[in-house]
Amino acid sequence: MKIPLFPLQSIFFPGETVPLHIFEDRYKQLINDCREEGITFGIPVFINNKMEYGVEVQLVEVVNTYxxxxxxVVCVARQVFRLLTFERTVPGKLYAGGIVKLVEYDYEATIEKKQTIINGIQQLYAIMEVxxxxxxVHEFNSFTLAHKIGLSFEQEYQLLQIPKENDRLNFISIHLTSTITVLSEVERTKKIIELNGHFKNFDPLDFKNIEV
Structure with missing residues (x-):
């Protein structure tokens, strides 16, 4: 399908609220078209000087007009798409557009799997004292806290492209395990460093059975 496009160097996940400040004439026109015609638009992710994937968004509310x-404005992210073609300007409009293919996503995962991820996030937050x-757990999915578990921009982009919920949860699980391991080691090292300069009690050794 062909939709207007608003390229950004940002990643939004399905179901996420998308607040935007609109100041360019082309996007003022786009938002007005959304209000008048009820159309949606796409936010393709600009990464590594190219655009391949993005998310379709729907205007929810114009909060302030200056x-x-x-x-x-406030929008909500709907479906992930793959960008097939890109036009710098839609005929008769100021904004860009293009043909996109919506990607079918599933959100099926066991309660146990989701709870394991939630426990991992809780452990991560505890280490970071957040x-x-x-x-x-019944409302949780892989995108719920995707922006708040320390994923890099590139990792978030990878996550956006994974269509199956179980695979997305596995991706997050690997990240959490790696991050928790690193942070735990940092905490251990920090405690060792803090001991330097302090008087320490050492248990005296029993030399009776020691051989040299």
Whole structure:
């Protein structure tokens, strides 16, 4: 299907709220078209000087409109797409557009699998001394805290491209295990360093049975 495009060097996941400040004329026109015609638009991810994947978004609300015509808007991310063609300007419009193919995603995973991931996130937050808000395992999916588990931009982009929930959870699990291992070692090293310069009690050795 052909949709308007708003390329950004940002990643949004399905179901995520997308707040945007609109200040360029081309995107003011796009938002006005969304309001008047009820159309959706796509946010392809600009990464490594190319665009392949992105997410279709729907305008939810125009929160503020300024005298300059600038706007604060709230959108919601819907489906992931693969970008097939790109036009710098849609005929008769200021904004870009292109043909995209929506990617079918599933969100099926066992409660046990999801709970394991939640436990891993909770452990990560505990090590980092970050408050953890309890999650409802039945409402949780791989995208729920994807921005808040320390994934790099490239890793988030990888996650966006994985269509099956079990595979996405496995991807997150590997990341959590690796990150927790590194942070735990950092904490251990930190404690060792903090001991330097302190007086320490050493247990006296019993030399009776020692051979040289």
């Amino acid at each position: 005298d300059t015509g600038e706007m604060d 408050p953890f808000k309890k999650l409802n």
